[in-house]
Amino acid sequence: MPTTAATLTRANFGELLTPVHRKVFFESYTEKPEQYSQIFKVDTMDRKEQTYPHMGAFGLWQQNTEGSAFNQSAIAQGNKATFTARRFDNSYTLTWELMQDDVNSVMRGAGVGGSARSLGRSLRATVEDDAVKVLTGGFANTGYDGVPLFSANHPLINSTAKGDNLVTGPLNDANLKTALTKLRNQVDEANVRIAANADTLFVSPDWEFTARALIGSMNQAGGSLNDINVLPNLNIVVLDFLGSSKIWGVQDSAFDNLMFLWRERAWFDSERLERSMDYNMFGYARWDCGYVDWRGIVASIGA
Numbered sequence: 143m144p145t146t147a148a149t150l151t152r153a154n155f156g157e158l159l160t161p162v163h164r165k166v167f168f169e170s171y172t173e174k175p176e177q178y179s180q181i182f183k184v185d186t187m188d189r190k191e192q193t194y195p196h197m198g199a200f201g202l203w204q205q206n207t208e209g210s211a212f213n214q215s216a217i218a219q220g221n222k223a224t225f226t227a228r229r230f231d232n233s234y235t236l237t238w239e240l241m242q243d244d245v246n247s248v249m250r251g252a253g254v255g256g257s258a259r260s261l262g263r264s265l266r267a268t269v270e271d272d273a274v275k276v277l278t279g280g281f282a283n284t285g286y287d288g289v290p291l292f293s294a295n296h297p298l299i300n301s302t303a304k305g306d307n308l309v310t311g312p313l314n315d316a317n318l319k320t321a322l323t324k325l326r327n328q329v330d331e332a333n334v335r336i337a338a339n340a341d342t343l344f345v346s347p348d349w350e351f352t353a354r355a356l357i358g359s360m361n362q363a364g365g366s367l368n369d370i371n372v373l374p375n376l377n378i379v380v381l382d383f384l385g386s387s388k389i390w391g392v393q394d395s396a397f398d399n400l401m402f403l404w405r406e407r408a409w410f411d412s413e414r415l416e417r418s419m420d421y422n423m424f425g426y427a428r429w430d431c432g433y434v435d436w437r438g439i440v441a442s443i444g445a
C-alpha cells in the first residue's frame with residue numbers, strides 16, 4: 143500500500159522541514175570546489191587532542207672496514223606538533239508564523255535571521271578562513287619548534303645547522319626560482335637533503351595572473367624574447383581567503399606539512415525550543431588546522 147505523507151502541524155513542522163533544510167545546507171556548503179584541501183592534507187582526529195612527535199635523523203652512513211664493529215648513531219626526540227579540536231556552530235529559528243506566512247520561502251530553506259543556504263555558505267567560508275590563518279600567521283606566530291612556520295632559522299635535532307623555508311619579496315621570475323631552489327635544498331633533522339621538489343604554487347588573488355603568466359608563458363615572463371621559460375609546470379592554487387595579502391609560496395604535495403583535521407564533520411539538525419512551538423535549526427562541527435612540519439613548503443609574505 144502507498145504510504146501517506148505526514149500532515150504538517152504546529153507540533154511537527156520543524157521535524158518535517160529539517161530534512162529539506164539539511165539538504166539545502168549541504169548543497170550550499172559544496173556548491174563550489176574547496177580551496178584549502180588543495181594545499182592542506184585533510185584527515186580525521188580520533189581524540190580531542192592529537193600530537194605529531196618529531197624525531198631526529200641518522201644522517202649519512204659512514205664507511206667501515208672488514209671485521210670492525212658497526213658504526214652507531216643516536217637519534218634524539220624533538221618537539222611535538224599538537225592539534226586540539228575546536229567547536230564551531232551556528233543556528234537560526236524557524237517559526238510556525240513564518241511557515242504559515244511564507245511557506246514557499248521556508249520550503250526552499252529560509253528561516254528567521256538566516257537560512258540553511260546561508261548557514262552552509264558561512265560554514266564553508268569559516269573553514270576556508272580558518273585554514274588560511276595558518277599561512278597568514280606563519281610569518282610571526284611561534285610554532286612547535288620555537289620559530290614561525292616560515293623561517294630561515296628552524297632548529298635541527300641532530301645538527302647545529304638551521305632549516306630554511308622563507309623567501310622575501312613579490313612573486314616574480316627571480317623570486318620564484320629562489321623559492322624553488324630553496325625547497326630543493328631543504329634538509330632533515332641531521333642536515334641531509336630530503337629531495338623536495340615543488341609541484342604546487344599557491345597565491346593570494348592579487349598574484350593570480352602573475353602566477354599564470356610566469357608558469358604559462360612560452361618565454362620568460364618579463365624577460366627578453368630570447369629567454370625561454372624554464373619554470374616547471376606547477377599546479378596553481380588561488381586562495382581567495384588570503385584576501386588583499388601578498389602571500390605566495392611553493393609546496394611539494396608529497397610531504398606532510400599543512401594539516402586540516404576533522405574531529406566531527408559538519409552535521410545539521412533541529413530542536414524544539416522550550417515553551418515554544420518554534421524550532422531551532424543548527425549546524426555543528428569540530429576541527430583544528432595547522433602544520434606538522436615546515437619541510438616541503440616555502441613561502442614569502444610578498445612585501
